[in-house]
Amino acid sequence: MRSIPLFLPLIAALAVAAPSASAQSSYGPEISAEDFGQHLRALSADAPSGESVQAxxxxxxxxxxxxxxxxxxxAGCGPDTRQAALPDTGTDGAAAVYLAHWQDAAEVAAVLEIAERFTTQRPRPAHAVAFLFRDESRHMADACAPAGVTGTVIEPRNLLTLDASSLVRELSLLYRQGR
Known part of the structure; x- marks a missing residue:
C-alpha cells in the first residue's frame, strides 16, 4: 500500500500530458513519458461488463x-500469451526478450514503448528481439523465446514509483540493454 501515494503524481502528470487514452503515441525515435502515459491509460481502463482486464x-x-x-x-506458449518479433533483425547472438506481465499495466506499457522505439531505429540489431506478454514468471520466458532461442530476458520493474524524467531514463536504459 505504501507505493500507491508514490505513483499518484506520475499518473496525474501523465493524465494531463495526453488528451485521451485512445490517442496514438508520437511514434518517434525517443522514449517519452507522454507515450508511456497513453499506453498506461489504455491498459488501465475499466473492462466492459463480462470482459476481463487481461482481455x-x-x-x-x-x-x-x-x-x-x-x-x-x-510459439505454443498458451492462450494467455502474446508475443511478437521485431522484423528485419539478424540471427547473430542471443535474442533479447522484453517480458511484461499482464497483471502490471506499467510493465506492459513500458514494453510497448520500447517496442515502438525499436521499430523507428536503424540499423536493426544483429540479434533477434522479441516482446513477450504473459502471466508466468521470467523462468518461463525461455520456453517462449523466438524459435526456442534463449537469450537475455529484460523486465521493467517498479516504474510507477518514478517521476517522468526518471521514467524516461529507466526506459532508455532498458531499451539499450536489448540493442
Missing amino acids: LRAAHVERQFARLGLRALD
Whole structure:
C-alpha cells in the first residue's frame, strides 16, 4: 500500500500530458513519458461488463503489434500469451526478450514503448528481439523465446514509483540493454 501515494503524481502528470487514452503515441525515435502515459491509460481502463482486464490489455497489445508492424508469433506458449518479433533483425547472438506481465499495466506499457522505439531505429540489431506478454514468471520466458532461442530476458520493474524524467531514463536504459 505504501507505493500507491508514490505513483499518484506520475499518473496525474501523465493524465494531463495526453488528451485521451485512445490517442496514438508520437511514434518517434525517443522514449517519452507522454507515450508511456497513453499506453498506461489504455491498459488501465475499466473492462466492459463480462470482459476481463487481461482481455482488454491483450487486445491493446495486439492493436499495437499491428500498428508497429511487429510480426506476431505463436510459439505454443498458451492462450494467455502474446508475443511478437521485431522484423528485419539478424540471427547473430542471443535474442533479447522484453517480458511484461499482464497483471502490471506499467510493465506492459513500458514494453510497448520500447517496442515502438525499436521499430523507428536503424540499423536493426544483429540479434533477434522479441516482446513477450504473459502471466508466468521470467523462468518461463525461455520456453517462449523466438524459435526456442534463449537469450537475455529484460523486465521493467517498479516504474510507477518514478517521476517522468526518471521514467524516461529507466526506459532508455532498458531499451539499450536489448540493442
